[in-house]
Amino acid sequence: MKLYVIGLGPGDDAMMTAEALRAIGDSDCIVGYGVYIDLIRHLTEGKEILMTPMKQELARCRMAVEAAASGKTVAMVSSGDAGIYGMAGLIYEVLAEYTDADVQVKVIPGITAACSAAAVLGAPLTHDFAVISLSDLLTPWENIEKRLRLAAEAGFVMAIYNPASKKRADYLKKACRIVSEHLPPHTPCGVVRNIGRAGQESAVLTLKELEEYPADMFTTVIIGNRTTKVIDGKLITPRGYRGVDGGE
Amino acid sequence: MKLYVIGLGPGDDAMMTAEALRAIGDSDCIVGYGVYIDLIRHLTEGKEILMTPMKQELARCRMAVEAAASGKTVAMVSSGDAGIYGMAGLIYEVLAEYTDADVQVKVIPGITAACSAAAVLGAPLTHDFAVISLSDLLTPWENIEKRLRLAAEAGFVMAIYNPASKKRADYLKKACRIVSEHLPPHTPCGVVRNIGRAGQESAVLTLKELEEYPADMFTTVIIGNRTTKVIDGKLITPRGYRGVDGGE
Known part of the structure; x- marks a missing residue:
């Protein structure tokens, strides 16, 4: 009947919205990738749990839609915001295949990593930015490269998701070199690992230093623009209220 | 002592995080623009309220820092996320002026309009986007124009904040014309007004139709990219799980 697509935020209950907590509470069945289910294991007592491994996104969405079509109230969960690099789009695409199913989808937004990382680092996203x-x-990598280049040229601060994985160990370095065509090596940047979870770490560093940072899949990266500065160890992009233009 | 800079999300308590609610509860003094204070009036009983009119951002931040420096626990509130076009950056800048003040700042992120608007419209931000x-x-308007042009060229979906005001009635139309250099007139777009508040309205429309949409300062606009499509009235940017690249 009802299919909630829920963003859990960074993972800690305190950073979920009341609406997300309530929807999980109302659900008969929780669907998700194991790592996300583990974040809310304590909220799932007595509920059916449906999991699929990573890279089984399509199967996971079909599972969720079928469970909802069978009359259950279903919560499909993911970290951050379910609408940002999340499952919300695929759920709508899959639902369109089930023309007879009476399923109402409700997307419940969560705190995405750009916002939670920015809050840890200071205030780097107070002006226009790209994710x-x-x-x-x-x-294709060429598309990513083009976006990095144009985002740097446009003066967007950048929030970088999925900066690296075992197979893509040097991608962050490649990205730094591309944006360096438009940004000086001392441009202030920041990294946050395991945001809002045990073992949270963060650092403010220069674009040049960022090239060598050992990012992993739990890291979110912020690349500043020409106005971004460091004040008392915090990464700040002025909005311009003090007469300093927040643009380029 | 303690200065929380809090994003309230769209306005409804259900879309605030538990962390935001707790920080408001802990505070002796709430600082904000009147419209934001009104969103949480029911949570402020017995607390000191400090307000300034719009365009008094610097004065408001000084008020908040001074209250915290005097030993109070202070919550500076704004809608959405305090770090996105919000006060978080200015608070750090102002704090640096008060070299003797022992004030600890904590930014508490909230659901920003890009995320809440996307959830209402469907799932338009499931791939790279620019705000x-x-x-x-x-x-300067030339910077805004340059960013719009390069964002469209890069294939970013765009979340547009502050699309219009009384003095800037035609800015959305100007923006649509600029991105139309790179996007066809039938590109799917969406608008949401008064997100999560009484009188919420939304529409899915084409880029050509968006030109004529009477946006106001309570409207958030999403402009799709070349892969964005409309499925059963919802605005969807595929992530690519079905073999359709989410890029351009």
Whole structure:
């Protein structure tokens, strides 16, 4: 009947919305990748749990739609915001295949990593910014490269998702070199690992230093623009209220 | 002592995080623009309220820092995420002026309009996107124009904040014309007004139709890219799980 597509935020209950918590509570069945289910294991007592491994996104969405079509209230969960590099789009695409199913989808937004990383680092996103994933599993690398280049040229601060994985160890370095065509090596940047979870780490560093940072799949990266600065160890992009233009 | 900079999300308590609610509860003093204070009036009983009119951002931040420096626990609130076109950056800048003050700042992120609007419209932000404000109060219009043009060229979906005001009635139309250099007139777009508040309205429309949409300062606009499509009235940018590249 009802299919909630829920963004859990970074993972800690305190950073979920009341709406997300309530929808999980109302659901008979929780669907998700194991790592996300583990984040809310304590909220799932007595509920049916449906999991698929990574890279089984399509199967997972079909599972969720079928469970909802069978009359259950279903919560499909993921970290961050379910609408940002998340499952919300695929759920709608899959639902369109089930023309007879009476399923109402409700997307419940969550705190995405750009926002939670920015809050840890200071206030780097107070002006225009771009969100870019370095994963080339689903996107040709040339497209990613083009976006990095144009985003730097446009003066966007960048929030970089999926900066690296075991197979893509040097992608962040490649990305740094591309944006360096438009940004000086001392441009302030920041990294946050395991946001809102045990073992959270963060650092403010220069674009040149970022090239060598050992990012992993739990890292979110912020690349500043020409106005971004470091104040008392915090990464700040001025909005311009003090007469400093927040543009380029 | 403690200064929380809190994003309230769209306005409804259900879309605030538990962390935001707890920080408001812990605070002696709430600082904000009147419209934001009104969103949480029911949570402020017995607390000191400090307000300034719009365009008094610097004065408001000084008020908040001074209250915290005097030993109070202070919550500076704004809608959406306090780090996105919000006060978080200015708070850090102002704090640096008060070299003797012992004030600990904590930014508590909230659901920003890009995320909440996307959830209402469907799933338009499941791939790379750019967030752009059309307000030229603090940014020269040429910079805004350049960012719109390069974002469209890069294939970013765009979330447009501050698309219009009384003085800037035609800015959305100007923006649509600029991105039309790179996007066809039938490109799917969406608008949401008063997200999560009384009188919420939304529409899915083409880029050509968006030109004539009477946006106001409570409207968030999404401009799709070449892969964005409409499925059963919902605005969807495929991530690529079905073999359709989410890029351009």
